[in-house]
Amino acid sequence: xLRIGSGAGFSGDRIEPAEVLLExxxxxxxVMECLAERxxxxxxxxxxxxxxxxxxxxxxxxIKRILPLLVKQxxxxxxxxxxxxPIAGAEKIIEIAKELNLPCKVAAVTxxxxxxxxxKKTTAWESDRTLSTYEPILSANxxxxxxxxxxxxxxxATIIITGRVADPSLFLAPIVYHFNWSRDDYEKLGxxxxxxxxxxxxxxxxxxxxxxxxxxxxxxxxxIGFPYSEIDSDGTAVITKVExxxxxxxxNTVKEQLLYEVHNPAEYKTPDVxxxxxxxxxxEIGENQVQVWNGSGKKQxxxxxxxxxxxxxxxxxxxxxxxGSNALSRAELAADILKERLSKHIPDLRVDFIGVSxxxxxHFWNGNPYEVRLRIAGQCPTExxxxxxxxxxxxxxxxxxxxxxxxxxxxxxxxxxxxxxxxREWIKPNVSLKEWGINETx
Amino acid sequence: MKLYEVAHSRAGDKGDILNLSxxxxxxxxxxxxxxxxxxxxxxxxxQNIVQGExxxxxxxxxxxxxxxxHQSLLGGVTTSLSMDTHGKSLSSAxxxxxxx
Numbered sequence: 001x002l003r004i005g006s007g008a009g010f011s012g013d014r015i016e017p018a019e020v021l022l023e024x025x026x027x028x029x030x031v032m033e034c035l036a037e038r039x040x041x042x043x044x045x046x047x048x049x050x051x052x053x054x055x056x057x058x059x060x061x062x063i064k065r066i067l068p069l070l071v072k073q074x075x076x077x078x079x080x081x082x083x084x085x086p087i088a089g090a091e092k093i094i095e096i097a098k099e100l101n102l103p104c105k106v107a108a109v110t111x112x113x114x115x116x117x118x119x120k121k122t123t124a125w126e127s128d129r130t131l132s133t134y135e136p137i138l139s140a141n142x143x144x145x146x147x148x149x150x151x152x153x154x155x156x157a158t159i160i161i162t163g164r165v166a167d168p169s170l171f172l173a174p175i176v177y178h179f180n181w182s183r184d185d186y187e188k189l190g191x192x193x194x195x196x197x198x199x200x201x202x203x204x205x206x207x208x209x210x211x212x213x214x215x216x217x218x219x220x221x222x223x224i225g226f227p228y229s230e231i232d233s234d235g236t237a238v239i240t241k242v243e244x245x246x247x248x249x250x251x252n253t254v255k256e257q258l259l260y261e262v263h264n265p266a267e268y269k270t271p272d273v274x275x276x277x278x279x280x281x282x283x284e285i286g287e288n289q290v291q292v293w294n295g296s297g298k299k300q301x302x303x304x305x306x307x308x309x310x311x312x313x314x315x316x317x318x319x320x321x322x323x324g325s326n327a328l329s330r331a332e333l334a335a336d337i338l339k340e341r342l343s344k345h346i347p348d349l350r351v352d353f354i355g356v357s358x359x360x361x362x363h364f365w366n367g368n369p370y371e372v373r374l375r376i377a378g379q380c381p382t383e384x385x386x387x388x389x390x391x392x393x394x395x396x397x398x399x400x401x402x403x404x405x406x407x408x409x410x411x412x413x414x415x416x417x418x419x420x421x422x423x424r425e426w427i428k429p430n431v432s433l434k435e436w437g438i439n440e441t442x
Numbered sequence: 443m444k445l446y447e448v449a450h451s452r453a454g455d456k457g458d459i460l461n462l463s464x465x466x467x468x469x470x471x472x473x474x475x476x477x478x479x480x481x482x483x484x485x486x487x488x489q490n491i492v493q494g495e496x497x498x499x500x501x502x503x504x505x506x507x508x509x510x511x512h513q514s515l516l517g518g519v520t521t522s523l524s525m526d527t528h529g530k531s532l533s534s535a536x537x538x539x540x541x542x
Contacts, residue, residue, distance in 0.1 A: 260463070263508075264499060
């Protein structure tokens with residue numbers, strides 16, 4: 001029996017649920033998935049300004065709180081908080097270990113940075129454009145899999161820190177390592193990938209992104225417990241959480257997460273295996289306990305996916321509200337004015353009416369809203385042009401329809417991400433060890 | 443009756459592709475949904491949101507469906523001008539569908 005916890009599901013996730021797991025779940029491993037596609041492009045930019053930067057901005061805060069518990073409970077941490085610079089991340093962890101006077105060995109996994117290896121003449125997966133048309137390209141990172149992680153697990157490092165690794169592989173690697181599964185036992189690798197996929201978004205399987213009062217009630221969401229799994233050597237797993245924490249794990253939460261961000265469920269492709277989720281069975285075996293079994297799989301894809309970050313210009317956004325009788329008509333008049341003023345500078349403008357049709361870009365309901373917030377957005381080649389959007393929205397105070405209030409404007413740099421593929425033979429993963437205090441008396 | 447009464451859904455995104463799971467509260471409703479909630483019905487219901495093809499996958503062991511909707515996120519999360527760049531709220535759009 002192996003016990004793996006999920007301590008973070010995105011870069012800004014809460015820290016205390018990971019602490020609760022370490023204190024009470026008797027874990028063997030804790031995984032913290034903190035690296036969104038765009039985050040690594042931002043981190044790469046940071047590294048280009050500072051060679052010792054480029055790791056997760058919350059690394060220091062997280063490690064300070066987590067490391068004492070890892071040492072006390074003898075749990076190993078696997079995390080992609082290395083972002084664009086896993087070695088600098090490992091060095092930072094050692095610095096924190098010294099401050100806390102705790103012995104620590106860290107294994108940094110590198111080799112995902114393929115910015116010097118990608119062929120810019122290849123076509124992006126999302127479009128029919130070649131990568132060269134997306135210049136300036138900021139980053140290119142291949143999704144590494146368990147082949148890159150297993151050598152790090154074979155060291156006795158307490159913490160394994162990586163850059164871009166496929167999220168389920170962060171969980172599959174310790175399972176394969178612990179049970180000594182064969183690298184071509186695709187059925188088992190498929191089962192382990194199911195477990196990784198279910199756990200990788202942390203709170204999303206234990207009641208988060210789920211509650212709907214009266215239809216899908218979830219107790220004590222403010223204190224949601226993150227999930228962990230008890231895994232058998234055949235890949236059967238129980239998904240559960242620490243008793244007394246908030247949230248909910250039942251068939252419905254597990255089904256929703258099984259299909260989250262999945263296309264063909266019979267062919268979920270990772271660097272390790274083409275997993276088959278369509279054969280999965282599940283059963284509630286107790287309160288907040290769901291057993292999952294019978295996943296499957298076949299050989300992994302020939303190529304590895306590469307995430308390419310590029311500079312996409314500047315996003316300008318402006319908003320203003322109208323309320324009371326005829327609010328929507330006044331917001332529509334404001335939209336017409338903005339389009340006439342801005343479209344000659346910004347061809348690709350988007351107008352939405354918040355409270356009516358903004359999130360779905362349409363609506364399935366008819367009625368007069370009491371208040372409407374107009375939002376206008378556009379991608380612009382320069383910051384100066386992007387600023388025009390907010391300036392024109394503000395100008396509506398004195399030059400627009402009656403009763404416009406609460407105007408806000410912002411301009412943000414846009415980092416776009418497209419995908420490509422790279423041959424496996426180009427990828428050379430490496431493990432670097434950093435340690436402090438291991439053989440000394442403390 | 444709305445689909446919302448009998449089923450729940452979660453949205454996920456990858457690039458410009460949106461996926462929507464559809465899970466009946468009562469597993470006995472699976473066959474009925476299989477008959478009524480076809481890919482073309484979903485495409486018709488989401489015609490102002492989904493510009494591309496809709497493919498339905500069936501998961502009979504867990505009594506669930508997965509709808510994969512192409513060209514649905516104004517280009518995808520990183521450069522979309524949409525309010526909801528991920529399309530996370532679009533599960534609720536699916537559940538607004540009428541069912542007999």
